[in-house]
Amino acid sequence: MSTLPRALNEALHGLAPHLPLAVAFSGGADSTALLLACWQRWPQQVAAIHVNHGLQEAAAGFEAFARQFCTARGIPLHIEYPHARHASGESPEDAARKARYAALARGVQALNQAQTLPQPIASIALAQHADDQVETLLLALSRGAGLPGLAAMPRQWERNGLLWLRPWLTVPGPQLRHWLQQQGQNWVEDPSNLDLHYTRNRIRHRIVPVLEQAFPAFRQTLARSSAHAQQAQQILEEVAQADLAVVGVPPSIRALQALSAPRQANVLRHWLKQHHGIAAQHRQMQELQRQIMACTTRGHQIHLKIANGHVQRHNAWLHWLTSSPA
Numbered sequence: 622m623s624t625l626p627r628a629l630n631e632a633l634h635g636l637a638p639h640l641p642l643a644v645a646f647s648g649g650a651d652s653t654a655l656l657l658a659c660w661q662r663w664p665q666q667v668a669a670i671h672v673n674h675g676l677q678e679a680a681a682g683f684e685a686f687a688r689q690f691c692t693a694r695g696i697p698l699h700i701e702y703p704h705a706r707h708a709s710g711e712s713p714e715d716a717a718r719k720a721r722y723a724a725l726a727r728g729v730q731a732l733n734q735a736q737t738l739p740q741p742i743a744s745i746a747l748a749q750h751a752d753d754q755v756e757t758l759l760l761a762l763s764r765g766a767g768l769p770g771l772a773a774m775p776r777q778w779e780r781n782g783l784l785w786l787r788p789w790l791t792v793p794g795p796q797l798r799h800w801l802q803q804q805g806q807n808w809v810e811d812p813s814n815l816d817l818h819y820t821r822n823r824i825r826h827r828i829v830p831v832l833e834q835a836f837p838a839f840r841q842t843l844a845r846s847s848a849h850a851q852q853a854q855q856i857l858e859e860v861a862q863a864d865l866a867v868v869g870v871p872p873s874i875r876a877l878q879a880l881s882a883p884r885q886a887n888v889l890r891h892w893l894k895q896h897h898g899i900a901a902q903h904r905q906m907q908e909l910q911r912q913i914m915a916c917t918t919r920g921h922q923i924h925l926k927i928a929n930g931h932v933q934r935h936n937a938w939l940h941w942l943t944s945s946p947a
């Protein structure tokens with residue numbers, strides 16, 4: 622019989638995972654609670670994937686814990702060893718996160734190839750919880766993010782035929798630890814979580830306790846704000862798609878000039894992201910829009926650096942061209 626408290630049980634079922642399911646298992650409290658809960662609920666249908674970045678001294682301890690936890694329960698475990706190298710301008714944590722998601726997808730393939738479960742794995746669950754969501758939103762605010770940042774983390778999405786889920790996203794972090802303690806289940810504490818050099822940790826240790834005192838319902842209310850932002854962002858994307866169909870690819874300068882400034886920025890961002898996989902900084906977008914509106918004569922040039930290339934005018938249209946390597 623499952624020992625899972627009602628709130629956790631509802632969170633787990635709320636997303637109706639496609640089975641069998643893989644759990645992204647770091648060995649920390651949150652993913653230990655997720656793997657334990659999923660294994661109790663769907664004993665023969667759950668596998669685990671652990672990613673050993675080898676970045677911290679603690680990495681070997683995490684892997685050993687993951688092996689021992691899974692062996693004791695007969696849970697199939699796959700371990701990935703990615704090589705995360707961060708590109709210039711990218712933080713080591715961002716690089717590790719990207720490498721981790723790619724490694725998790727490879728882990729699913731490896732488990733499927735080895736036929737460790739009777740059917741191919743259909744979903745993969747991550748253990749971020751309500752406190753992580755609050756931190757993500759506050760981080761976005763601290764960086765002056767737009768709507769995509771304020772929308773924070775989605776509860777589910779599909780990529781390459783795999784359903785990605787965050788079942789704990791509505792569950793306060795302390796509840797997960799409390800349940801593990803009740804079960805007599807230990808986990809590995811990540812020493813870097815205490816390092817106040819990281820903004821996320823400063824938010825966790827200094828801001829969240831104050832929020833908790835001032836606004837006891839902050840997890841739900843902030844989550845609601847993120848849900849509103851997610852909805853608004855979806856509308857903006859739909860408007861951008863419709864506007865891009867009108868201005869064309871490459872975009873016509875005259876058609877861009879006919880749009881209001883916010884719609885113009887929205888469609889330009891969409892064009893750059895969808896067609897070139899790049900994002901303009903706030904200042905660059907302002908300058909690009911200024912140059913577009915000033916472009917009223919035949920000879921007017923537009924030439925603006927954005928990401929690793931330039932937006933340029935060619936006759937009546939705007940183009941983005943990558944800078945040739947030096």
Ligand SMILES: Nc1ncnc2c1ncn2[C@@H]1O[C@H](COP(=O)(O)OP(=O)(O)OP(=O)(O)O)[C@@H](O)[C@H]1O
Nearest residue numbers: 645646647649650651652653670671672747748749
């Ligand atoms: N090394 C890893 N191997 C497998 N999955 C991971 C790993 N690190 C993180 N994850 C997954 O990504 C989620 C988010 O990662 P994050 O680093 O924000 O949390 P975490 O503090 O590692 O969580 P946990 O308390 O489970 O350790 C985790 O809950 C877990 O599901």
